[in-house]
Amino acid sequence: xxxxxxxxxxxxxxxxxxxxxxxxxxxxxxxxxxxxxxxxxxxxxxxxxxxxxxxxxxxxxxxxxxxxxxxxxxxxxxxxxxxxxxxxxxxxxxxxxxxxxxxxxxxxxxxxxxxxxxxxxxxxxxxxxxxxxxxxxxxxxxxxxxxxxxxxxxxxxxxxxxxxxxxxxxxxxxxxxxxxxxxxxxxxxxxxxxxxxxxxxxxxxxxxxxxxxxxxxxxxxxxxxxxxxxxxxxxxxxxxxxxxxxxxxxxxxxxxxxxxxxxxxxxxxxxxxxxxxxxxxxxxxxxxxxxxxxxxxxxxxxxxxxxxxxxxxxxxxxxxxxxxxxxxxxxxxxxxxxxxxxxxxxxxxxxxxxxxxxxxxxxxxxxxxxxxxxxxxxxxxxxxxxxxxxxxxxxxxxxxxxxxxxxxxxxxxxxxxxxxxxxxxxxxxxxxxxxxxxxxxxxxxxxxxxxxxxxx
Ligand SMILES: Nc1nc2c(ncn2[C@@H]2O[C@H](COP(=O)(O)OP(=O)(O)OP(=O)(O)O)[C@@H](O)[C@H]2O)c(=O)[nH]1
Ligand SMILES: [Mg+2]
Numbered sequence: 504x505x506x507x508x509x510x511x512x513x514x515x516x517x518x519x520x521x522x523x524x525x526x527x528x529x530x531x532x533x534x535x536x537x538x539x540x541x542x543x544x545x546x547x548x549x550x551x552x553x554x555x556x557x558x559x560x561x562x563x564x565x566x567x568x569x570x571x572x573x574x575x576x577x578x579x580x581x582x583x584x585x586x587x588x589x590x591x592x593x594x595x596x597x598x599x600x601x602x603x604x605x606x607x608x609x610x611x612x613x614x615x616x617x618x619x620x621x622x623x624x625x626x627x628x629x630x631x632x633x634x635x636x637x638x639x640x641x642x643x644x645x646x647x648x649x650x651x652x653x654x655x656x657x658x659x660x661x662x663x664x665x666x667x668x669x670x671x672x673x674x675x676x677x678x679x680x681x682x683x684x685x686x687x688x689x690x691x692x693x694x695x696x697x698x699x700x701x702x703x704x705x706x707x708x709x710x711x712x713x714x715x716x717x718x719x720x721x722x723x724x725x726x727x728x729x730x731x732x733x734x735x736x737x738x739x740x741x742x743x744x745x746x747x748x749x750x751x752x753x754x755x756x757x758x759x760x761x762x763x764x765x766x767x768x769x770x771x772x773x774x775x776x777x778x779x780x781x782x783x784x785x786x787x788x789x790x791x792x793x794x795x796x797x798x799x800x801x802x803x804x805x806x807x808x809x810x811x812x813x814x815x816x817x818x819x820x821x822x823x824x825x826x827x828x829x830x831x832x833x834x835x836x837x838x839x840x841x842x843x844x845x846x847x848x849x850x851x852x853x854x855x856x857x858x859x860x861x862x863x864x865x866x867x868x869x870x871x872x873x874x875x876x877x878x879x880x881x882x883x884x885x886x887x888x889x890x891x892x893x894x895x896x897x898x899x900x901x902x903x904x905x906x907x908x909x910x911x912x913x914x915x916x917x918x919x920x921x922x923x924x925x926x927x928x929x930x931x932x933x934x935x936x937x938x939x940x941x942x943x944x945x946x947x948x949x950x951x952x953x954x955x956x957x958x959x
Pocket of ligand 1: 748749750751752753754755756766767768769770771772773774775796797798860861862863864883884885886887
């Protein structure tokens, strides 16, 4: 997976020698269409259209699609890009190209074609009818990766909901033969179907029912998380959220700052669940730092919707560390894609610190170019630790200021309050008097209240 994918690298004949997965046709009668779509995508051909931008951008996009496909566990056999002014309404790539694709599929014995975009239900149907194998798009591929990586109950529910939402308008049913067979009391899903209901209708009904249930579950889980966040907020600890493109090094950054051991992997979407940890800034002030799911170009809006409550960790933060992989071929593209999602989740007004990570991989010239391009950004390496002192300084200067002035004398026995001032506020002066400690500080409201109660 670490090898960059190159379209010309593939020896089609070589790959075709691989054993073909046994045909799915016999299984189709036993499973619902949703399950069929979820079947492991094994040997794939990629197809994209080049509409705007440079040729380089078009290939880069297909290369990223290949990485996504590999992350989902497939072997990429071949890839095609078609130049068009607009995608074809019926077949996305155009009917001529679709026939060409059919030939490539037959030659390579691929079992799936993945399109680099989101296909309309009609396009999906046309293309499946033409190429005669399963057709999926970038959106479904990303949903599939999320489904494979989701671990928590919460994450699984959110992904399932997104998958169903995507699937509902795209269900095809398996043709008349199958529904007739079912209607006449065949072996398909006995007892699950009302009188006269086709398999397609049954699938639709099942999905709608499950979606209602999932929405309810997700809401309940979100409530628990809201409560936890409310507790953290009440303690006046500023919240710093790490956001960024998938594989930018967000989990690595969290681990370095907080000494945690969140899974770090050279894979897309390694992290789906949010981790929140406490950390202490060099001045002693406490903050929480959260690591969460990464973003990608054209992140499916179904996912953004379903993950909205998870992403509140970001949209509710005081400061966002926007992490960009400086060693990527297109850091600006990553940056823009993340900005887009941030604005979609209503986080574009939050203070944002731009951090370019993985500078240990850059040459001197590359670094200078990026320093010029991303003027004012912080350059770090989560691996070597370079730049972290500076990063902390910038984080601290962006934390919300404690607002209440306190001046008074607190008893020596209340060292706990002094510690709190260090953690949550700013100590301006400290005089040790006979009766106690004379303190001048800027503190949050809650702590000001406690200090006033303890004052001598
Ligand atoms: N050379 C180098 N590699 C890094 C650095 N930071 C992270 N990596 C590598 O980049 C890959 C991704 O790191 P993660 O921390 O998992 O990235 P992430 O942003 O959490 O990724 P997802 O959770 O998958 O979105 C891993 O192979 C890391 O070892 C760095 O500063 N330098
Ligand atoms: Mg991660």
